Amino acid sequence: MSLIIKIENVKKFYNQSRALNGVTLSMHEGEEYLIRGASGSGKSTLLYLLGGLDKPTEGNVVVNQKNLNELNDEQLAVYRNRYVGFVFQFHFLLSSMDCYNNLLLPARLAGLSKNEMAEVVQRVLSLAKSLEVTHCLEKYPYELSGGEQQRINIIRALSLKPKLLLCDEPTGNLDSENSQKVILLLRTLAKEFHATLVVVTHDPQIAQSFHNQFLMKDGMLVTA
Numbered sequence: 001m002s003l004i005i006k007i008e009n010v011k012k013f014y015n016q017s018r019a020l021n022g023v024t025l026s027m028h029e030g031e032e033y034l035i036r037g038a039s040g041s042g043k044s045t046l047l048y049l050l051g052g053l054d055k056p057t058e059g060n061v062v063v064n065q066k067n068l069n070e071l072n073d074e075q076l077a078v079y080r081n082r083y084v085g086f087v088f089q090f091h092f093l094l095s096s097m098d099c100y101n102n103l104l105l106p107a108r109l110a111g112l113s114k115n116e117m118a119e120v121v122q123r124v125l126s127l128a129k130s131l132e133v134t135h136c137l138e139k140y141p142y143e144l145s146g147g148e149q150q151r152i153n154i155i156r157a158l159s160l161k162p163k164l165l166l167c168d169e170p171t172g173n174l175d176s177e178n179s180q181k182v183i184l185l186l187r188t189l190a191k192e193f194h195a196t197l198v199v200v201t202h203d204p205q206i207a208q209s210f211h212n213q214f215l216m217k218d219g220m221l222v223t224a
């Protein structure tokens, strides 16, 4: 398995707070990883750096042999759009458009050819069918249940076949039955899309089933 992520002694400081205080880790292509730790331990900060949403104060984040520090804003935007899929606790669906148009937003921003766009439409419709949210496509996000919103969110995250699927407390907003379903879904889909899956959670029940685990404490990785 080839290395997809390499982080070396990465630090991220916000004024007084040392959100990350020297993190070193490697992740391999196509594997699934779980990051757990108490609230405030730096889990989200780490995920944002991996997703190119923020930059480290010190150290390098290397994804697919590219040092994200060396990318300019435009290149980072392309990286986020084409390479990464994000699933957050709260969905970031736009309330001004129906779910179908929300699903196609990343593809529209990507400037795809007509053929590529047709492929994305097919992928999105087929995922909607298998995730049983076809009936939601013409609805607005606020008309959906929490579980439906999260499934739409997951489809959007996968719409451009990301190599890296980053999930920050993806079940934080769901009951335990729906949480198990969403995690299973993320794992199944990540496999199907050959994506590397990184899930952040502080739910011990979800954590149990992951083979590769990182435990964070006070901005550092400790032995899981």
Ligand SMILES: Nc1ncnc2c1ncn2[C@@H]1O[C@H](COP(=O)(O)OP(=O)(O)O)[C@@H](O)[C@H]1O
Pocket: 014, 015, 017, 018, 019, 037, 038, 039, 040, 041, 042, 043, 044, 045, 046
């Ligand atoms: N934008 C920010 N500004 C200032 N402090 C922040 C910011 N983001 C995170 N922090 C601080 O960094 C630490 C780690 O936060 P975070 O990565 O969100 O932890 P977690 O996701 O594990 O709960 C916390 O002490 C938090 O208050």
Ligand SMILES: [Mg+2]
Pocket: 043, 044, 045, 168
């Ligand atoms: Mg967090």
